[in-house]
Amino acid sequence: MAKSIMIQGTMSNAGKSLLAAGLCRIFHQDGYKVAPFKSQNMALNSFITEDGLEMGRAQVMQAEAAGIRPHVYMNPILLKPTNDMGSQVIVNGEVLGNMSARDYFAYKKRLIPDIKKAYGTLASEYDIIVLEGAGSPAEINLKQEDLVNMGMAKLAKAPVLLAGDIDRGGVFAQLVGTVDLLEPEERARIKGLIINKFRGDKTILDPGLSLLSERTKIPVVGVVPYMQIDVEDEDSLSERLTGNDTVEAIDIAVIRLPRIANFTDFNVLESMAGVSVRYVKSVAELRHPDMILLPGTKNTMRDLLWLRQNGLEAAIQKAHQSGTVIFGICGGYQMLGESLADPLGVEEGGELRGIGLLPMDTVFAGEKTRTRVSGTVGTLPGPLAGLSGLLVEGYEIHMGISTFHEKQCPMTVLKDAVTGGQKQDGGALASGVYGSYVHGFFDRSEIASSVIRALAAQKGLDFDAMPQMDYQQYKETQYDLLADTLRRHLDMDQVYRILEEGLDDEN
Structure with a gap:
């Protein structure tokens, strides 16, 4: 032993x-x-293993x-807070159910x-x-x-x-x-x-x-x-989410949602020279970034209401109209659609209007999608067209199913590691709105570099003059x-x- x-x-x-x-x-x-x-880990930053099981990112x-x-045996119990009084309980990588703190305390033996x-x-x-x-x-x-x-x-x-x-x-x-x-x-x-x-x-x-x-x-x-x-940091206590006001040549703003999850999706962008990644939670902090990222969240509907109430939704729509690239991952991708429905009460219940930048609707299902994926970026329109055909890999972890109600260019074409099936994911518009369910979308250096190259080109900057780095080697x-x-x-x-x-x- x-x-x-x-x-x-x-x-x-x-x-x-x-x-x-x-x-x-x-x-x-x-x-x-x-x-x-x-x-036992309590965090919203999670990961999907090669066999489709969920564990803590730390x-x-x-x-x-x-x-x-990584193997799920390294973290057999994961608690993902759903509110101040309860969590989703994940055991050996699979969802056991939602429990209040008191119920879990009585159950955990x-x-x-x-x-x-x-x-x-x-x-x-x-x-x-x-x-x-x-x-x-x-x-x-x-x-x-x-x-x-x-x-x-x-x-x-x-x-x-x-x-x-x-x-x-x-x-x-x-x-x-x-x-x-x-x-x-x-x-x-x-x-x-x-x-x-x-x-x-x-x-x-x-x-x-x-x-x-x-x-x-x-x-x-x-x-x-x-x-x-x-x-990579474990949870939202991470210091990388606060105190970063510096604006570099390429400026990226991540919306710091109250229930932000898997913000490690953007670590590779943070590590690139000449790039600032700022986590913002107000209109005043947003300023005029080159790209706005909407991250994952443990509660899409509640965080969308927060976005709406503090004025950031309107600011994102205005930034889109002025040419800022908008990119949503998982819950942030769901927000970009036209509607969200929760008939089973998975999150908040009822229906909610989306931000309206992608022609799609999302319905929350009772079963969590939990898998690793790999494939290629689709033939994209708009400012991120240079990503087209690049290899992509990562994982999906979400409760919703998103459906486009008009012909749509997919963000990625993927193979599901759990089912072995092929599928299309996400969507892209020529106006510069993009979304995907794939966590880790930016992790490959070729994709991160292509995104920054595209943003640099929009500003008339020479990307090749910026220092380059292999992210895996950097880690x-x-x-x-x-x-x-x-x-x-x-x-x-x-x-x-x-x-x-x-x-x-x-x-």
């Missing part, structure tokens, strides 16, 4: 996913077969760092066999499993039914590294308070403390580190700097940079000792 080590945090967004990814990369570089694992990123293909099977399968195939917790292990109102922090550490017999976020302040209180709120057997699982997201002169911290170790009786295994690493360099940073700032000899010693059965 594999050896294991677990990253837990003092709070959400303490950097657990990135630290786990970095350890995956280090162990991979050192010649081990390593896999990530998170028993473990996909960690699998990439580990040099392996039934999922322990699924977690054990998933973890056991990975542990039998890999040398090392890097586990990730969720939130904080000291959430004392939830500890009794815990499946993802100390409960999972016990199941996996995994030693724990506890990370605190110094960037938010109060890191010593975070770490000491978390340790103090744990039961003695839980505290015994924590074998090292990490101070994460540090900016400045580490020597200033040294007196505090000594007192921290003395107070908790747990060694500090590293002070990790605030890292500017460009890898590999980011994982290596992450590993290099952790090697410098973590005591990896100590981490390996913790990994090798593990925990005895009594703990």
Whole structure:
């Protein structure tokens, strides 16, 4: 069976996913077969595996760092919030149903066999499993039914590294308070403390580190700097969604919907030189971009109403009239049609007028479309005609079925990896409106480059003078940079000792 080590945090967004990814990369570089694992994830950023199953995006990123293909066993339970009080519950990649928080809390012990099977399968195939917790292990109102922090550490017999976020302040209180709120057997699982997201002169911290170790009786295994690493983010807490006001030669605005999902679709565009990708949530922030992207959402109808009420719908229509390219993915694509109907109450129920830029209607179905696809871009009209015939691959994950009520140029012609069938997807207009259900549409460097080339041509700019980059190679360099940073700032000899010693059965 594999050896294991677990990253837990003092709070959400303490950097657990990135630290786990970095350890995956280090162990991979050192010649081990390593896999990530998170028993329960809550996020709207999800991914469809090669066998058509849905899992959290963070473990996909960690699998990439580990040099392996993602598998649903790496994230057996995924919760996708539908509102403030409930979530869609996905188990082993398939939808179990929608539950309120209270109902799920009462139900989740039934999922322990699924977690054990998933973890056991990975542990039998890999040398090392890097586990990730969720939130904080000291959430004392939830500890009794815990499946993802100390409960999972016990199941996996995994030693724990506890990370605190110094960037938010109060890191010593975070770490000491978390340790103090744990039961003695839980505290015994924590074998090292990490101070994460540090900016400045580490020597200033040294007196505090000594007192921290003395107070908790747990060694500090590293002070990790605030890292500017460009890898995929787990959810809408992502810092890439805020504070980016810079406008580059090519300016792209992504509408930051309240229930935005799979915003990682646009990471490749963000990484290109001379391109700004700004996430905007008001008319004032929109300004005059070269392209507007409408992303996926967990609730298309409710987010469309939000768009309408704050004036962004009218601003998008006005931008289209002035020649701005409009592109919708999944839920954003559905919004661009003329109507949305929800006869089964999948989202909000009833009917809703769409933005009206594509001649199509969408009806929400009771069964989720969940598959990987590959094929080619259609013969497109309008400013993105240069994409025509390029290879495209990605995945679909949606509840709606969209039908055009007049002859329409498809955005893509695809093969469905699950059914093996051929199909047409999306639509394109000569006026510069495009839409597709394919997540990951832009991920191939040829497509991303062609989009930017087209936008540059509209502005009279020379695309060939802009620096070019292979996105997959870029991601590999980011994982290596992450590993290099952790090697410098973590005591990896100590981490390996913790990994090798593990925990005895009594703990």
